[in-house]
Amino acid sequence: MPRKIAAGNWKMNGLSDAMPEAIAIGAASEGLDCATVICPPATLLARMGDAGVTLGGQYCHPAGSGAHTGDVSAPMLADAGATWCITGHSERRADHRETDADVRAQTEAAWDAGLTAILCIGETLEEREAGATLDRLMAQLDGSVPEGANAENTVIAYEPVWAIGTGKTATPDQVAEVHNALRERLGPDMALLYGGSVKAANAAELFALANVNGALVGGASLKADDFVPIMRALSES
Numbered sequence: 001m002p003r004k005i006a007a008g009n010w011k012m013n014g015l016s017d018a019m020p021e022a023i024a025i026g027a028a029s030e031g032l033d034c035a036t037v038i039c040p041p042a043t044l045l046a047r048m049g050d051a052g053v054t055l056g057g058q059y060c061h062p063a064g065s066g067a068h069t070g071d072v073s074a075p076m077l078a079d080a081g082a083t084w085c086i087t088g089h090s091e092r093r094a095d096h097r098e099t100d101a102d103v104r105a106q107t108e109a110a111w112d113a114g115l116t117a118i119l120c121i122g123e124t125l126e127e128r129e130a131g132a133t134l135d136r137l138m139a140q141l142d143g144s145v146p147e148g149a150n151a152e153n154t155v156i157a158y159e160p161v162w163a164i165g166t167g168k169t170a171t172p173d174q175v176a177e178v179h180n181a182l183r184e185r186l187g188p189d190m191a192l193l194y195g196g197s198v199k200a201a202n203a204a205e206l207f208a209l210a211n212v213n214g215a216l217v218g219g220a221s222l223k224a225d226d227f228v229p230i231m232r233a234l235s236e237s
């Protein structure tokens with residue numbers, strides 16, 4: 001059985017005054033039948049160690065250390081308290097021109113530091129409208145999932161690029177089609193998360209789908225009042 005995971009990606013949001021949100025999320029996560037992971041900006045990781053919530057990075061460099069100004073390595077994330085790390089988010093793929101090969105190397109670096117990877121894939125609107133969604137996703141899996149990926153070290157997040165931060169959630173049928181194909185490809189145990197405008201109002205419907213094992217949530221993970229109902233909906237699914 002895949003594990004259930006409610007993951008929050010705070011992206012480039014959060015100053016020290018966000019701590020009460022993390023603490024409230026951590027407190028609400030106790031006793032739920034799902035894991036809760038918050039991926040804050042790297043600047044907040046160490047300070048959020050006492051918040052009572054599992055922590056992840058949003059990216060890691062393939063190298064463990066070195067002359068890479070402005071970057072953060074997987075051992076640094078682990079040292080700051082992270083046990084998870086997002087790799088291959090579409091915003092990184094677009095903003096920093098990260099390729100599938102880059103994502104693969106980052107994922108291996110995350111594993112080497114003992115981090116579980118939340119490896120993201122997703123199609124653009126053009127690819128969906130061209131009927132190329134599944135081909136695109138399978139090509140991303142081919143290129144970015146390293147040999148040795150398993151249900152313990154890797155979670156796959158399906159995030160249609162057109163649904164991220166737009167309020168346009170994929171329909172349950174669209175999500176089911178993709179997740180069923182991912183399940184067939186990746187086997188019975190790997191957790192499959194959906195991401196893209198997940199909120200309390202649509203979470204239960206998404207979590208009712210057979211092969212949706214949780215969510216990678218952006219905007220609605222920043223406030224406990226928004227994220228906790230999503231965590232509860234997953235726990236109850």
Ligand SMILES: O=C[C@H](O)COP(=O)(O)O
Pocket residue numbers: 009089159163164165166167195196197198216217218219220
């Ligand atoms: O990593 C999270 C996703 O990009 C989803 O973001 P969103 O929930 O703000 O659409």
